Amino acid sequence: MLEVSGLTVYYGPLPAVREASLKVAAGQFVGLIGPNGAGKTTLLKAVSGLLRPAAGRVVFDGTDITGWPAERICELGLVHVPEGRKLFPRLTVLDNLRLGAYLPRARAESDRALKEVFDLFPRLYERRRQLAGTLSGGEQQMLAIGRGLAARPRLLILDEPTLGLSPRLAHEILEVIKRLNSERRLTLLVVSQEVVHLLKLADYAFVMETGRITAEGPASELIADPKVRKVYVGL
Template sequence: MLEIKNLTVNYGAICALRGVSLEVKQGDIVTLIGANGAGKTTTLRAVSGLLKAQSGEVLYQGRNITNLPAHQIVKLGMSHVPEGRMVFANLTVLENLMMGAYLQKDKTVIQQEMDYVFGIFPRLKERLKQVAGTLSGGEQQMLAIGRALMSKPKFLMLDEPSLGIAPLLVKTIFEKIVEINQQQGISILLVEQNANLALEISRYGYVLETGRIILQDECAALRQNPQVKSAYLGGM
């Protein structure tokens, strides 16, 4: 589905990614964990076309999409839920969802997607006419994921979906992520600081440190890995 080969990204003189390679297979949930500033968000932003890569390749369904503009990548069925949710706070919930389906011309498909989103996040249906800026953090996260699903993606990237959200809602949102993956067969690349949660719902994981992948394994194995345990899972 997605293959990243030796990706390098610089911010001016600062090297944020130093040759990152990873792979997400069809139907898989893969997670990228690491400390603050390790380059997790940078990786996602380079894949979805928000950042320019200096070198390396991003292959999506066998096609080279390196440095394609973001709005064209969406067309290929890839959706990115950015860090900090970035809902359109000045638009209503409905308008946010409609913008998610910006490239979809077929009204019946839009309606189907919207019904599906309401099935997963009934809360959004209750708040349809409300301006998104007035939603709680958790509701905004639901909206951000819902908006991303409106484009009918085959591949979804989630950046810190647990950030700034009440613990109870975090659990719900992670359950929904698994549901989206299993019911729709959408492949997922998940970036998360809460490594416990991320390793729990993902099949395969990569550990990023200062712009390099230092470890990769099945998540079950990573959770037992002493290095991962001490650095990311809070000791023990």
Template sequence: MLEISGLDVHYGGVHALRGLSLTVGPGEIVALLGNNGAGKTTTLAAASGLVRPSGGTVVFDGHDVTGGRPHRVTALGLVHVPEGRRVFSTLTVHENLQLGGYLVRDQAEVRRRIDRAYELLPRLAERRAQQGGTLSGGEQQMLAIGRALVTGPRMLLLDEPSMGLAPLVVASVMELIAQINAEGTAVLLVEQNATAALGIAHRGYVIENGERVLDGPAAELRDDPRVVEAYLGGV
């Protein structure tokens, strides 16, 4: 479904991605692990069109989207939820969700998707008239994911959805991601919390300095001594 092949990205003189290749199949959750600066966020940004690669290709569902405009990539169903939530703080929860449907012409379909988001995220339904900036960190993350769902994703690119959240909230976010996936949406998940990510992922990749250094089924990565030492706290 998503095929990234030989991807190179430069920021000036910095070579951020070095021939990176990975795939995400239909119905999969694939975790992308690595230390800060490894190139995880750049990978998602290049896939969604926010960053133009200097080499390689990005193909989504048979469409070459390499360097494509973000709104065109989104319209194909590849939807990016960036790090930091980025909700519109002065807009209400409901208005934030409505903005998720900006590419959808059928307003009845937008309303249906918003209703479904409220079903999945009842806390948002309770706060639909509340300004986004007044929500807790966990609620803002839920809102960011809910807004992406209104867009109508076939695949979600999730960048650090657990960042800054309490453990119980992290568990709720991961449960939500697993539920969305169970309903048919593929996920490429960037996470510093490797334990949480590998707990719901089918497969995973580990990248260092913009290069893939390890990959395999999530269960095998959880038991790999290199992953345990570097990302799972040595336990």
């Protein structure tokens, strides 16, 4: 479904991503792990169109989307829930979700999408009239995922959906994400610092270090790999 090949992205004068390649097949739950500053966020931004890659190709569902602007990529159904959430802080929860369904394709189904999001995160329904900026960190993360779902994604990219959350809340969010994949067959590409938990849930994973993809494999094998365990699990 998504095929990234030889992608190089500059962040300022230096390449933050160097010739990175990865694949996500339809229906798969793929994790991307690596230390801070490895270039994971930059890679995702180049995939969703927030940054322009200097070299390489991004192909989504057979369409070459390299260098497309983010708003056109969203239209194809590749939806990115970015690090830091990027919610609209002075709009209500409901308006944030409605704007998630901004594109005509999503707007037609926005009532159903909203209902699904509220079923998934009842807390958001309770707070639907509250301004997004006044929500707790966990609720904001739920809203960011909800806004992504309202855009009717075929591939959902989640960057650090658990950052800054308590371990319990982080696990709760990851479980919801897993359900999106197992129950709704939503294809996922997820970055998280909760490496162990992510690898337990994901089908396949890529490891990124200093801008390069250095390892990949079925998540269950990576979690058993002594090198990965040493670096990321701290065992």
